[in-house]
Amino acid sequence: MAYDYSDLVEQTRRWTEQANELGWINAEEALKLSELDTRSPETLFPGSGLGANNLTRPLIVAFMGGTGVGKSSLINRLAGKAIAKAGIERPTSREVTLYHHQSVAIQLLPEELPLTKINISQHNDDTKKNIVWIDMPDFDSTEQTNKQLVLQWLPHIDVLIYVVSPERYRDDKAWRLLIAEGARHAWLFAFNQWDRGQSGQYEDFNGQLQKASFVAPVIFKTSCAEGWVADEFSGLEATIVNLATEHVIEQLEQRGLHLRKKELKNKLQNTEKLFGSEPAFQNLKVQWHSQWIRTVKQLNQGFEWPIKLAANYYADHAADLLSHSANSNPSLWDGWAQARFADAIDELIVNIDQLGLSVLPFKQPLSVVRESASKIMQTQTELSTRMALANPGNVFQRLFLKGMRLCEITLPLCAMAWVGYKVFMGYYASNMAENHYLGVDFAIHSSLLIAMTWLIPYFILKKSQPSLKNNALMGIKTGLTTSYCIIDSQVESIIESLAQEHKEQVKQLLVILERCDYSDDQDLTIESDSPLSRLLMK
Numbered sequence: 147m148a149y150d151y152s153d154l155v156e157q158t159r160r161w162t163e164q165a166n167e168l169g170w171i172n173a174e175e176a177l178k179l180s181e182l183d184t185r186s187p188e189t190l191f192p193g194s195g196l197g198a199n200n201l202t203r204p205l206i207v208a209f210m211g212g213t214g215v216g217k218s219s220l221i222n223r224l225a226g227k228a229i230a231k232a233g234i235e236r237p238t239s240r241e242v243t244l245y246h247h248q249s250v251a252i253q254l255l256p257e258e259l260p261l262t263k264i265n266i267s268q269h270n271d272d273t274k275k276n277i278v279w280i281d282m283p284d285f286d287s288t289e290q291t292n293k294q295l296v297l298q299w300l301p302h303i304d305v306l307i308y309v310v311s312p313e314r315y316r317d318d319k320a321w322r323l324l325i326a327e328g329a330r331h332a333w334l335f336a337f338n339q340w341d342r343g344q345s346g347q348y349e350d351f352n353g354q355l356q357k358a359s360f361v362a363p364v365i366f367k368t369s370c371a372e373g374w375v376a377d378e379f380s381g382l383e384a385t386i387v388n389l390a391t392e393h394v395i396e397q398l399e400q401r402g403l404h405l406r407k408k409e410l411k412n413k414l415q416n417t418e419k420l421f422g423s424e425p426a427f428q429n430l431k432v433q434w435h436s437q438w439i440r441t442v443k444q445l446n447q448g449f450e451w452p453i454k455l456a457a458n459y460y461a462d463h464a465a466d467l468l469s470h471s472a473n474s475n476p477s478l479w480d481g482w483a484q485a486r487f488a489d490a491i492d493e494l495i496v497n498i499d500q501l502g503l504s505v506l507p508f509k510q511p512l513s514v515v516r517e518s519a520s521k522i523m524q525t526q527t528e529l530s531t532r533m534a535l536a537n538p539g540n541v542f543q544r545l546f547l548k549g550m551r552l553c554e555i556t557l558p559l560c561a562m563a564w565v566g567y568k569v570f571m572g573y574y575a576s577n578m579a580e581n582h583y584l585g586v587d588f589a590i591h592s593s594l595l596i597a598m599t600w601l602i603p604y605f606i607l608k609k610s611q612p613s614l615k616n617n618a619l620m621g622i623k624t625g626l627t628t629s630y631c632i633i634d635s636q637v638e639s640i641i642e643s644l645a646q647e648h649k650e651q652v653k654q655l656l657v658i659l660e661r662c663d664y665s666d667d668q669d670l671t672i673e674s675d676s677p678l679s680r681l682l683m684k
């Protein structure tokens with residue numbers, strides 16, 4: 147399916163707006179992409195145009211060139227009367243003169259063309275019914291408004307008759323415009339004031355045009371000087387009349403569309419090149435990871451002394467911390483830590499730039515992480531310290547203590563049970579054998595056993611109880627590790643979500659690019675014997 151150029155422009159505009167809003171392209175790039183020319187000769191004839199109910203439009207032909215070369219004189223000669231002001235004042239014309247058949251209805255669009263600078267003359271010569279002739283002001287004099295006017299009209303022109311004079315055929319400004327606009331129009335050349343011209347100049351001009359990619363430029367030697375009759379003006383006129391057919395207009399329109407699509411495609415391709423690639427995000431993640439390991443190492447070195455102070459503080463204020471009544475706990479994340487973290491984020495931004503990605507989309511989310519680092523650190527260290535103080539020691543320590551507590555109760559009980567048993571058995575045996583009931587030795591030993599089974603676990607428990615300071619230290623360290631992980635994963639998820647967003651933008655861009663490729667190229671071939679073929683820049 148071939149996509150309308152206007153649809154493609156609209157899609158490009160929407161894409162540009164979004165990409166610019168999200169920061170993937172900067173304002174300058176967005177401006178370049180939004181400067182797409184939707185003007186064309188057919189926009190002067192809305193409702194007509196090819197394919198619409200057999201309607202067509204006239205061929206738009208304009209005389210263009212430097213000041214004083216004789217553009218107005220040529221249109222006057224064509225009209226057979228002075229419809230445009232011609233004279234010795236430089237520049238003479240400061241307006242556009244339209245000369246067309248009275249049946250032609252042109253819709254001039256005030257937003258595109260300055261209506262106050264238009265002078266219209268009509269005729270009723272049916273042989274030139276399908277042509278709108280335009281005399282343009284110069285574009286090389288000091289009059290800047292003239293140049294602007296020419297540039298505003300240029301996209302609406304099908305065929306440009308580029309007029310030169312013996313003095314001005316090598317004019318630099320005119321030449322540059324010709325090269326820039328070359329591909330967009332069909333070109334005819336009028337070497338005017340030929341009454342004063344020389345064949346060497348003609349050859350020179352012809353050679354220049356060939357260098358500018360006109361294989362066999364069509365140049366007419368014309369003269370508007372009074373009394374001068376031997377020129378090729380009628381050939382110029384006849385060529386234009388021959389061109390004014392529906393087929394030629396259709397070919398010109400298609401060529402125009404093709405060129406505009408090509409231009410759009412070039413712009414989009416340039417944007418795509420600047421847009422950065424998907425692997426860049428993977429590299430960025432890897433770079434961030436190693437960079438974060440370095441930063442964590444640095445932070446840990448810097449925190450060595452502050453975490454000891456904080457552990458002392460927490461050990462002294464354990465009760466306040468656990469009852470949530472402490473309101474000014476020590477903060478590890480000081481100016482130094484914030485500066486190190488800011489350095490890491492800045493380095494990340496430099497890496498983003500070096501990887502060819504736009505840094506703008508990263509700036510805002512990264513600044514949120516940058517600002518929240520201190521809070522994450524504070525919350526996590528407090529939480530872990532609280533947990534560490536509430537559940538002292540590590541898992542093994544806690545298991546060991548639990549066992550000891552159990553021993554503290556069960557061992558004396560067992561010893562007592564054993565002693566009880568022995569007392570009972572001793573008493574029973576002495577009754578039976580009429581022996582001495584238990585001796586002093588037994589009393590001492592059993593007391594000692596009970597005391598030992600109770601005291602040993604008691605002392606072990608006492609001694610192996612982790613100190614509050616150590617607990618707090620462990621809590622702070624756990625909090626630090628958790629904070630590092632949270633910050634790391636926050637940065638990573640920013641990279642990941644932006645990678646997704648970037649991927650989506652590239653996908654949309656590629657869709658537009660692909661649509662630019664669907665053009666009506668098969669209809670674009672202009673036969674070598676077509677009157678148009680020599681008029682187009684190769």
Ligand SMILES: Nc1nc2c(ncn2[C@@H]2O[C@H](COP(=O)(O)OP(=O)(O)OP(=O)(O)O)[C@@H](O)[C@H]2O)c(=O)[nH]1
Binds near residue numbers: 216236237341369
């Ligand atoms: N000798 C000679 N003079 C010409 C010829 N054509 C135009 N002139 C004169 O050249 C001068 C400029 O002619 P214009 O027709 O006003 O030139 P223009 O290109 O419209 O100039 P601008 O409106 O300033 O851009 C006038 O004095 C004309 O009489 C020509 O073929 N031969």
Ligand SMILES: [Mg+2]
Binds near residue numbers: 218
């Ligand atoms: Mg003029």
